[in-house]
Amino acid sequence: MKAYALLGGPKAEWPEDIVEIFKSAKNQHDLLVGVDRGSILLQELGFIPDLAIGDFDSLKTQELAKVEHLVKDVRYSNPIKDYTDSEQMLEVVFDEYRVSSLMILGATGGRMDHLLLNLMMLLNPKFKPYAEKVEFLDKQNLIKYYASGKHFIPYQPYKYFGLGWFPEIKELTIRGARYDIANYNCDYPKVFSSNEFLPRSEGFELSFSSSGLVCLILARDIDRYYHIVNKN
Amino acid sequence: MKAYALLGGPKAEWPEDIVEIFKSAKNQHDLLVGVDRGSILLQELGFIPDLAIGDFDSLKTQELAKVEHLVKDVRYSNPIKDYTDSEQMLEVVFDEYRVSSLMILGATGGRMDHLLLNLMMLLNPKFKPYAEKVEFLDKQNLIKYYASGKHFIPYQPYKYFGLGWFPEIKELTIRGARYDIANYNCDYPKVFSSNEFLPRSEGFELSFSSSGLVCLILARDIDRYYHIVNKN
Numbered sequence: 001m002k003a004y005a006l007l008g009g010p011k012a013e014w015p016e017d018i019v020e021i022f023k024s025a026k027n028q029h030d031l032l033v034g035v036d037r038g039s040i041l042l043q044e045l046g047f048i049p050d051l052a053i054g055d056f057d058s059l060k061t062q063e064l065a066k067v068e069h070l071v072k073d074v075r076y077s078n079p080i081k082d083y084t085d086s087e088q089m090l091e092v093v094f095d096e097y098r099v100s101s102l103m104i105l106g107a108t109g110g111r112m113d114h115l116l117l118n119l120m121m122l123l124n125p126k127f128k129p130y131a132e133k134v135e136f137l138d139k140q141n142l143i144k145y146y147a148s149g150k151h152f153i154p155y156q157p158y159k160y161f162g163l164g165w166f167p168e169i170k171e172l173t174i175r176g177a178r179y180d181i182a183n184y185n186c187d188y189p190k191v192f193s194s195n196e197f198l199p200r201s202e203g204f205e206l207s208f209s210s211s212g213l214v215c216l217i218l219a220r221d222i223d224r225y226y227h228i229v230n231k232n
Numbered sequence: 233m234k235a236y237a238l239l240g241g242p243k244a245e246w247p248e249d250i251v252e253i254f255k256s257a258k259n260q261h262d263l264l265v266g267v268d269r270g271s272i273l274l275q276e277l278g279f280i281p282d283l284a285i286g287d288f289d290s291l292k293t294q295e296l297a298k299v300e301h302l303v304k305d306v307r308y309s310n311p312i313k314d315y316t317d318s319e320q321m322l323e324v325v326f327d328e329y330r331v332s333s334l335m336i337l338g339a340t341g342g343r344m345d346h347l348l349l350n351l352m353m354l355l356n357p358k359f360k361p362y363a364e365k366v367e368f369l370d371k372q373n374l375i376k377y378y379a380s381g382k383h384f385i386p387y388q389p390y391k392y393f394g395l396g397w398f399p400e401i402k403e404l405t406i407r408g409a410r411y412d413i414a415n416y417n418c419d420y421p422k423v424f425s426s427n428e429f430l431p432r433s434e435g436f437e438l439s440f441s442s443s444g445l446v447c448l449i450l451a452r453d454i455d456r457y458y459h460i461v462n463k464n
Contacts, residue, residue, distance in 0.1 A: 012244065013341075084425065109245075109341065111451040112373040113394025113425035119348075120396065123420045141344040162345025164352065166421045167399030188355045188444060189398045189421060193316065193345035212420060219343040 002030040003099040005089055006049075006106045007118070008037030008058060013109035013138045021105070021137075022047050031097055035085050038106055039067045053077060053092060054085045086118050087127065094130045101133045108138040119143070123166055123212050131213050142218040148210055154203040158218035164191035166212045176204035193217075234262040235331040237321060238281075238338045239350070240269030240290060245341035245370045253337070253369075254279050263329055267317050270338055271299045285309060285324060286317045318350050319359065326362050333365045340370040351375070355398055355444050363445050374450040380442055386435040390450035396423035398444045408436035425449075 004025045015021065022045060025032060034042045036054030040063050043049075052071040055078065056064050068074055077088050086104075093099045107118045122131040122145055131145035142158065153161075165172070165186065172184040178196040197204065208214060236257045247253065254277060257264060266274045268286030272295050275281075284303040287310065288296050300306055309320050318336075325331045339350045354363040354377055363377035374390065385393075397404070397418065404416040410428035429436065440446060 108344065110372060111392065111425075111449075111453070112340065112370075112375060113392060113396075113423065113449040113451045116351075116396050116447070116449065117394065117423040117425040120421050120423050123422065125420070138344075140342060143344060160343065160345060162349065164345075164348050188357070189352050190355065191345065191349040191352050193343075193349040215348070217343075217345040217348065219345045221343070 001097070001099050002028070003033055003093045003097065003102045004030060005033035005035055005093070005102060005104050006038035006042050006045075007035045007086065007104065007114075008041065009106040009114070009138075010109040011041075014105060015137055015139050018105060019045055021103075031093060031099055033089060033093060034067070034071070035089050035106075039071065041106065043067075043070070051075070051092065051097070053089050084117060084121070087121055087124070090121070090127050090130060090134075094133070099133075102130070102135070104134065104136045105138070107136050108141070119215070120166065128213065140220050140222055144216045144218075146206065146208075146214045146216060148208060150205070150207040152203055153206055153216065155197050155201055156218055158220045159196060160193070160219045160221075161195050161197070162191055162193040162217040162219065163195070163206075164215040164217070165189060165208070165210055166215065168210060168212070169214065170209045172208040172214075174204060174206055176201060191215075191217075233329070233331050234260070235265055235325045235329065235334045236262060237265035237267055237325070237334060237336050238270035238274050238277075239267045239318065239336065239346075240273065241338040241346070241370075242341040243273075246337060247369055247371050250337060251277055253335075263325060263331055265321060265325060266299070266303070267321050267338075271303065273338065275299075275302070283307070283324065283329070285321045316349060316353070319353050319356070322353070322359050322362060322366075326365075331365075334362070334367070336366065336368045337370070339368050340373070351447070352398065360445065372452050372454055376448045376450075378438065378440075378446045378448060380440060382437070382439040384435055385438055385448065387429050387433055388450055390452045391428060392425070392451045392453075393427050393429070394423055394425040394449040394451065395427070395438075396447045396449070397421060397440070397442055398447065400442060400444070401446065402441045404440040404446075406436060406438055408433060423447075423449075 032047055032049045034049035034052045037058045039049050039052040048070050051073045052067050053075045077085050136143040166189045168187045170185050174181045264279055264281045266281035266284045269290045271281050271284040280302050283305045284299050285307045309317050368375040398421045400419045402417050406413045
């Protein structure tokens with residue numbers, strides 16, 4: 001069983017096919033998770049979460065009552081706490097529900113303290129074993145994590161990719177991409193952006209060692225963005 | 233002299249008063265910088281950049297000709313390069329123009345490889361000495377950087393703040409905020425979100441030591457977000 005979680009980030013950043021994503025997940029009997037306001041947003045999209053997690057402080061009393069009435073498994077987090085809602089979600093879906101993977105939506109846009117917290121939480125040694133099973137998806141980006149070793153990154157329909165390492169990297173080698181690199185070392189967190197899959201390639205090879213993780217950001221431009229620009 | 237730079241990120245994330253920001257900068261004879269597509273976007277807002285930097289690969293021939301005609305100082309970066317456009321901008325404005333501070337706009341939204349690169353570039357030892365002079369601003373967030381030491385963070389009109397450290401932190405102490413903390417240590421990059429200024433406080437005290445930087449994210453919710461939600 002996989003898990004699909006919706007957080008409370010702005011709808012403008014959601015993937016355009018978000019309804020199809022949750023519909024397909026439901027048909028596969030995967031776990032639908034609403035985190036805080038994401039619990040209401042999922043219902044607005046037509047889906048009742050299997051699991052709702054949060055302190056729910058952004059919900060009106062009536063909205064929370066609806067969540068409590070409809071959702072089988074509701075977990076209340078404490079606003080003064082060691083774990084955030086997202087971190088508690090990682091713990092519940094992997095340790096209790098034993099899901100094989102987790103796709104997180106609604107994590108981008110809006111408040112940057114939330115975004116950065118979510119992107120960095122997998123570096124916590126408690127959560128790092130789950131990192132390679134977690135993805136973040138929005139309308140322009142798919143973010144994945146890799147631990148030390150050799151990886152083949154299969155082609156995916158994104159024009160660009162970037163790689164960031166937290167906190168350091170040794171012997172980074174990329175082979176088979178537009179900009180290859182061999183045995184690169186860097187002792188502070190850094191991001192390489194705007195690399196590309198080669199035309200008609202099946203993917204590229206990535207290898208490195210790190211005490212932390214490498215974050216792979218698959219990204220595309222959006223035509224709509226240029227339309228907005230050109231309107232002016 | 234201060235510098236104000238516009239990058240190519242989507243307009244939807246710009247601060248609402250972006251025209252007033254650049255107008256005030258121009259009146260103060262501060263340096264207006266357009267980075268790649270930001271050079272055209274600044275002109276669309278009614279401002280001719282003093283400095284334009286980029287490989288300009290996102291510009292049409294006609295747009296680039298306009299930049300070359302109107303902008304006094306145009307710097308061409310190489311797409312296959314050690315420095316990105318943003319990094320070259322840091323070097324030019326601080327080393328050559330000797331500006332006292334730099335506010336970066338248009339860095340958020342859109343492609344996450346760009347966003348993360350921009351947020352992490354100040355960790356490069358070459359740029360770290362400038363870190364406390366650099367700010368990122370968008371419609372919901374103001375991001376600043378602090379190096380090891382004691383700092384007083386004055387109240388600013390943002391409801392929330394988060395703190396992230398890259399790559400590690402020692403003896404983190406926050407005094408005078410909603411959630412205080414004393415002598416906290418963490419040996420991997422992490423973000424604390426959703427802290428708050430105390431009501432009627434003048435600010436809070438922050439102290440820590442780190443081989444890298446602390447990133448302070450001042451953040452607010454936006455009503456419009458909830459309007460979008462409630463429309464459904």
